[in-house]
Amino acid sequence: MAIPKTKIITGDCLEMLKTFPDNHFNLIVTSPPYADSRNNTYGGIKPNQYVKWFLPRSEQFLRVLKPDGTFILNIKEKAINGERYTYVIELILEMRKQGWLWTEEFVWHKKNCFPGKWPNRFRDAWERCLQFNKSKKFKMYQESVMVPMGDWAKNRLKKLSKTDKIRDNSKAGSGFGKNVSNWVNRDKGYPTNALYLATECNKRAAFSEECLT
Structure with a gap:
């Protein structure tokens, strides 16, 4: 090289x-x-x-x-x-x-x-x-x-709840939210x-x- x-x-x-x-x-x-x-x-x-x-x-x-x-x-x-x-x-x-x-x-x-x-x-x-x-x-x-997703994803993503499949906004009204199902089949994530x-x-x-x- x-x-x-x-x-x-x-x-x-x-x-x-x-x-x-x-x-x-x-x-x-x-x-x-x-x-x-x-x-x-x-x-x-x-x-x-x-x-x-x-x-x-x-x-x-x-x-x-x-x-x-x-x-x-x-x-x-x-x-x-x-x-x-x-x-x-x-x-x-x-x-x-x-x-x-x-x-x-x-x-x-x-x-x-x-x-x-x-x-x-x-x-x-x-x-x-x-x-x-x-x-x-x-x-x-x-x-x-x-970076690699890490071991947490193996168990966390095995069985998703209804809430995991939608954007679950913070109950505190902060505007933050997450959709856990977006992580399925991902090998890497952003650092x-x-x-x-x-x-x-x-x-x-x-x-x-x-x-x-």
Whole structure:
């Protein structure tokens, strides 16, 4: 199998993106330094300056992203003195003013999160993966990431009641409903917006022998 050509460009994204034309990229994924993090590498961005620092970059992302493309932002609020900063929420609101649509939020559950104990909170085991788009009509290949139905379907779908064969709306009047019979003869279903992935703990080779054969 031929390996697609990859071009790696190093530099400040704020400057590098200015060299690309409008509507150029299909997908942009970034995990920027969080507030007061990576001080030795990036200099550290204070929480009350974070939104102002990030908006020029998101402005360039908006310019170079194709109309049907997607931007994923991996970010997390920081807790200091028992309280979460609000810079992520403030950033979402300002990006919407910038022209972005906040279309989805994925929860990244880090299965090997940092151990420890804090007096007023539990271990930080998740991060946000915020999805932004320029248009409500963007490319999304849901069928390519379908997952097995699971063992629950074997017994649950053997004998369906009358209610299972119609759209049974919530008795609370929420508007939600389900038709259990729609799952019959299905081997796969669509995944949820929760990502259960462990973080990388050590350096690994870019390619293995298996990748090259």
